[in-house]
Amino acid sequence: MNLDDFSDLIERPDGGIRYDAEARRERLGVPAGALGRLDELGEWLSAAQASVPVRPVEQPRVVLFAGDHGVAGLDVSGRAAGTAHELVREVLEGAAPVAVLARRMNVPVRVVDAGLDCDPELLPADVVRHRVRRGTGRIDVEDAMTPEEANAAVELGMAIADEEADSGTDLVVLGDLSVGGTTPASTLVAALCGTDASVVTGRGGFGIDDLAWMRKCAAIRDALRRARPVLGDQLALLAAVGGPDLAAMTGFLLQSAVRRMPVILDGVVGAACGLVAQRAAFRAPDWWLAGQLSGEPAQAKALDRMAVNPLLDHGVRVGEGTGALLALPLVQAAAALAAELPERPEATDEED
Numbered sequence: 001m002n003l004d005d006f007s008d009l010i011e012r013p014d015g016g017i018r019y020d021a022e023a024r025r026e027r028l029g030v031p032a033g034a035l036g037r038l039d040e041l042g043e044w045l046s047a048a049q050a051s052v053p054v055r056p057v058e059q060p061r062v063v064l065f066a067g068d069h070g071v072a073g074l075d076v077s078g079r080a081a082g083t084a085h086e087l088v089r090e091v092l093e094g095a096a097p098v099a100v101l102a103r104r105m106n107v108p109v110r111v112v113d114a115g116l117d118c119d120p121e122l123l124p125a126d127v128v129r130h131r132v133r134r135g136t137g138r139i140d141v142e143d144a145m146t147p148e149e150a151n152a153a154v155e156l157g158m159a160i161a162d163e164e165a166d167s168g169t170d171l172v173v174l175g176d177l178s179v180g181g182t183t184p185a186s187t188l189v190a191a192l193c194g195t196d197a198s199v200v201t202g203r204g205g206f207g208i209d210d211l212a213w214m215r216k217c218a219a220i221r222d223a224l225r226r227a228r229p230v231l232g233d234q235l236a237l238l239a240a241v242g243g244p245d246l247a248a249m250t251g252f253l254l255q256s257a258v259r260r261m262p263v264i265l266d267g268v269v270g271a272a273c274g275l276v277a278q279r280a281a282f283r284a285p286d287w288w289l290a291g292q293l294s295g296e297p298a299q300a301k302a303l304d305r306m307a308v309n310p311l312l313d314h315g316v317r318v319g320e321g322t323g324a325l326l327a328l329p330l331v332q333a334a335a336a337l338a339a340e341l342p343e344r345p346e347a348t349d350e351e352d
Contacts (some may be wrong), residue, residue: 001151003234003254003280010257010281013047019084021046024053029341039310041289041331042292042338048171048287053339057332060107061164062098062173062321063252066127067115067245070138071223072180076216078206082135084179085118088127091177091320098175098320105233105328111177112160114153115145115244130156132244139184139241140222150239152246157251162222165259170223172256172293175266175321178245183216185272186298187223187241190276191231191303197221202268204317234280242276249273254280257287264331266324267294267317271302289331291324292316307332 008283021043024030046054066088072081079087088111090096094103113128117135120128132153136144145153164172183274186200193200197220203213223241230236238247239340250273256263257277265274282323290303290310294317303310312332316323 001154001235001293006254006281007259010254010283012283012286013044014050014225015047017050017052017177017320018043018047020052021054022315024343025338028079029344030341035337037332038330038337041334045262045331045335046328046338050262054335056339057171059075059168060171060173061109061169061330062102062109062175062325063160063164063320064098064111064175064177064280065110065165065241065245065248066111066113066182066191067143068117068135069178069180069184070136070184071140071219073138074140074181074215074219076208076219077180078204078208079179081179082117082128084177085122086290087115087124087177087179087320088113088116091099092124092127096320097318097322101322103324105325107173107325112156112248114156114248132156132248136243139226139250140219143240144243145239146185147235147239149244150235150242153244153247154235154238154251157248159256160256161247161252161259161261165256165261169261171250171331172263173266173324174249174252174263174270175320175324175331176245176249177320178267178269181243181245182296182298183219184242184246187220187227188237188246188272189268189275189298189302190220190224191227191237191241192279193305195229197224200301202296202298218250222226234276238276246273250276253277253288257281257284260287262287262289264289264291264324265308266291266321267297267319268296268302269319273310274306274314275302289327291327294323
């Protein structure tokens, strides 16, 4: 597979439709600009849907890709290595923040095991049946996975995107369930943006102390030495310092853009995958929104490089798609306002 092929497959949202949506907005009774960014969101959705007025977002879905990362064995995460399956279990049992919000918003949640390091019997068959490999290599000293596994993971993400589009999903809230995932994500951002490890190293969703931060920074520094020689090949880059969950998310983002299915990104992992996808297809980010700013420096750098502005900044760093899901009501509100606000009556000749 050559990810550069996506550049010819992905088109931008319809510019003519967006112009029509802007013109319709000018005719509404509420003055232009009075609704702030909600106007912009409504026009973006119109272009993505190729519809004026915009249709309501009626079938959103939370899609979470799960995986364990070998680099977590260096104590660079707030959770013990190999415990991402516990995060999955919390989501499935409705105890995780994203599950609580999704239940309140009546949004279904789908979990895909791309690379968990656990016995398959610990989780439902429909979750683990897609697994590409069990865990990853320690990216500071070895590849995360083989090139064949990277290819399979990208194809997995593409297949999941096709399944969602075919089932009628009209917007995806994308997140990850990982332990150690912010380390490869930060490595990808640093490699693609040409920055040092210290610039992108954050404290993760569960928070780490100063010593763990220094270990994480050193791991990213060493992984960068392995990433830079393969920067010209996105699949090789994902194989070297990514992981099956990150590769699957990259494939998902690219195929979602092909299928014209909008996506709301969550935290640094999604932003890093978006940056890899942008390298393959520069139009792809036009199909994504950034739900929130998590406080991870690598996320902010990736979003800036993609010119994607986050909708919220509440300091939500728990991951799991939580921050992105919080932004969903804003998108739905923008669609409702754009579609349902009445237009001003046309002036008669006498009134003119």
